[in-house]
Amino acid sequence: MNELTRRQREIFEFLRDNYEKFSFPPTLDELCAALGMASRGSMHKHITALIEAGLVESFADQKNTGIRLTSRAQREYEACEHALPFVGSIAAGKPIEALENINYMAVPEVLKSDKPCYVLQIKGDSMVEAGIFDGDWVVIEQRSYAQNGEIVVALIEKSEATLKYIEQSPDKVLLIPANASMSAMVYRPDQVEIQGVLVGQMRSYR
Amino acid sequence: MNELTRRQREIFEFLRDNYEKFSFPPTLDELCAALGMASRGSMHKHITALIEAGLVESFADQKNTGIRLTSRAQREYEACEHALPFVGSIAAGKPIEALENINYMAVPEVLKSDKPCYVLQIKGDSMVEAGIFDGDWVVIEQRSYAQNGEIVVALIEKSEATLKYIEQSPDKVLLIPANASMSAMVYRPDQVEIQGVLVGQMRSYR
DNA sequence: AAAAAAGAGAACCAAAAGAGAACGTAAATT
DNA sequence: AATTTACGTTCTCTTTTGGTTCTCTTTTTT
Numbered sequence: 001m002n003e004l005t006r007r008q009r010e011i012f013e014f015l016r017d018n019y020e021k022f023s024f025p026p027t028l029d030e031l032c033a034a035l036g037m038a039s040r041g042s043m044h045k046h047i048t049a050l051i052e053a054g055l056v057e058s059f060a061d062q063k064n065t066g067i068r069l070t071s072r073a074q075r076e077y078e079a080c081e082h083a084l085p086f087v088g089s090i091a092a093g094k095p096i097e098a099l100e101n102i103n104y105m106a107v108p109e110v111l112k113s114d115k116p117c118y119v120l121q122i123k124g125d126s127m128v129e130a131g132i133f134d135g136d137w138v139v140i141e142q143r144s145y146a147q148n149g150e151i152v153v154a155l156i157e158k159s160e161a162t163l164k165y166i167e168q169s170p171d172k173v174l175l176i177p178a179n180a181s182m183s184a185m186v187y188r189p190d191q192v193e194i195q196g197v198l199v200g201q202m203r204s205y206r
Numbered sequence: 207m208n209e210l211t212r213r214q215r216e217i218f219e220f221l222r223d224n225y226e227k228f229s230f231p232p233t234l235d236e237l238c239a240a241l242g243m244a245s246r247g248s249m250h251k252h253i254t255a256l257i258e259a260g261l262v263e264s265f266a267d268q269k270n271t272g273i274r275l276t277s278r279a280q281r282e283y284e285a286c287e288h289a290l291p292f293v294g295s296i297a298a299g300k301p302i303e304a305l306e307n308i309n310y311m312a313v314p315e316v317l318k319s320d321k322p323c324y325v326l327q328i329k330g331d332s333m334v335e336a337g338i339f340d341g342d343w344v345v346i347e348q349r350s351y352a353q354n355g356e357i358v359v360a361l362i363e364k365s366e367a368t369l370k371y372i373e374q375s376p377d378k379v380l381l382i383p384a385n386a387s388m389s390a391m392v393y394r395p396d397q398v399e400i401q402g403v404l405v406g407q408m409r410s411y412r
Numbered sequence: 413a414a415a416a417a418a419g420a421g422a423a424c425c426a427a428a429a430g431a432g433a434a435c436g437t438a439a440a441t442t
Numbered sequence: 443a444a445t446t447t448a449c450g451t452t453c454t455c456t457t458t459t460g461g462t463t464c465t466c467t468t469t470t471t472t
Contacts, residue, residue: 005428006230006271006459027449039431044451046429106289108311108343110410131337131409137314151411201409203337204317205357211417212470233460245420250462252418271428271460 008049011035015056016069084112084119084139090153091123092162092177105137111200113141118196120153120163127151127163130178132201138163139200144193151198157191163198214255217241221262221273231273289313290325290345296359297329298368298383311343317406319347324402326359326369333357333369336384338407344369345406350399357404363397369404 004012014035015026022030028040028047037043050056057070083104088097105119122136130151132138146152152166154175164175164185173192176184210218220241221232228236234246234253243249253273256262262273289310294303311325328342336357338344352358358372360381370381370391379398382390 007429009230028451029449037430039429040449041432041452042430048451105314105316106312107314108408110311110343110412111408113412128337131334131339131342133337136337137316199411201411202314202317203407205404205406206319213418235460243419245418246460247421247463248419254462 004049004053004055008046008053011043011046012050012055015050019069083107084117086119086121086137089121089123090161090163092126092160092164095155095159096120096153096161107139107200107202111139111202113199116142117199118142122163126177126179126182128179130165132163132178133203135203137202138198139202140196141199142196144195146194146197153195153197155193155195156185156187158193161195166194210255210259214252214259217249217252218256218261221256231271233271237273290318290323292325292327292343295327295329296367296369298332298366298370300366301361302326302359302367313345313406313408317345317408319405322348323405324348328369332383332385332388334385336371338369338384339409341409343408344404345408346402347405348402350401352400352403359401359403361399361401362391362393364399367401372400 011031015031018034019026022034028043031047032038032040032043035043047056051058054070084107086105090096107117107119117139120138120140122132122138123134125134132151140153146166146168148167150166151163153161153163154166155161156175162175164177167174167176168189171189173187173189174184175187175192217237221237224240232240234249237253238244238246238249241249253262257264257273264273290313292309292311296302313323313325323345326344326346328338328344329340331340338357346359352372352374354373356372357369359367359369360372361367362381368381370383373380373382374395377395379393379395380390381393381398
């Protein structure tokens with residue numbers, strides 16, 4: 001299996017990301033049109049390289065002949081470039097405890113947003129009733145604003161970070177835990193800085 | 207290995223910090239553009255120095271153009287092969303609903319076991335008190351036995367699949383939901399087949 | 413002022429990318 | 443049945459890309 005050239009990778013990634021948008025199976029001419037190329041022959045050369053690389057396979061049944069992605073290709077797709085930085089842990093009442101050297105975690109596409117994200121580990125029980133337990137990991141979209149009802153990473157008085165539901169009004173900000181034994185905290189808007197919004201959560205049972 | 211000049215270090219740091227922003231190992235021209243330089247030849251001189259310092263890997267072979275970081279190469283390597291098959295959804299009282307074509311999800315290493323695993327999506331609320339909500343994804347280790355207290359995928363009477371706590375004794379098997387409004391189900395051992403054990407859980411808030 | 417480093421830009425060359433013609437076969441249309 | 447159309451395949455030829463090597467000028471350091 002040869003290595004791919006840059007253009008071959010480009011075409012593979014395009015194919016992979018837009019596969020559903022084509023008729024099945026996509027024709028060379030369709031691919032040319034989609035990628036703004038004029039020559040079927042040139043496209044054929046690229047596809048042949050992808051077949052040799054095992055990322056795409058030629059496919060034939062009674063009615064259709066063409067190409068489709070191999071399962072290996074899907075696997076590779078999911079695995080690469082999907083890693084998010086795991087920056088540390090967050091415990092109500094303390095600043096975010098950053099790791100000295102940032103790790104990366106492969107995170108499924110469905111748990112992310114299309115904006116930059118990072119991963120934190122939760123310490124504490126303040127969100128148990130929202131299904132977020134001590135030790136869980138959360139995926140946070142980096143953002144400085146939020147809508148009421150979202151779960152946010154909030155920095156209070158530039159010193160403590162916490163994960164809570166947020167309710168904002170012009171004169172005050174409520175940070176609301178999901179734990180009947182705790183109560184909401186009230187702040188002035190200038191005391192609270194939003195650092196991100198919860199978009200995903202993960203737990204290990206090992 | 208020689209000492210780096212200031213500019214060489216600058217270029218290396220730029221490369222290290224912005225590597226993800228290039229969709230491919232950057233070419234000399236791309237680096238020039240990114241760093242506001244006009245001469246490919248000059249950039250070449252710097253990169254050659256970085257290669258000699260062992261910080262960067264070469265574009266030497268014509269097939270795969272561009273340069274990459276040597277250390278980064280490792281991280282990229284290690285991020286691969288992390289995808290698990292997403293086989294379908296499980297709802298208490300029905301068989302597992304399999305997808306016609308299996309997808310793959312990149313799953314963080316910490317949510318897996320070292321045995322073969324797969325991913326299911328949960329339908330229903332029978333495990334809410336264990337923090338597993340409707341629509342969550344779970345990582346299941348493929349296994350036909352379990353310890354009491356583990357959460358398992360159980361196939362009942364070869365027809366319905368369900369995710370529950372398990373308690374086994376010689377004469378009966380209890381499948382226990384985590385939902386106060388539901389009650390445990392009692393079966394003979396031969397009626398219940400364990401298909402896997404919960405090792406991870408994920409949720410999207412999007 | 414001398415030396416070192418940085419940069420511009422031209423010239424060179426091999427590989428890759430692309431265009432487009434030509435061919436064969438199989439389905440679709442007449 | 444004959445013809446057209448669709449589409450993969452193969453081929454040649456041209457253009458572009460991108461690393462390499464120069465030389466010459468400008469900037470920085472000592």
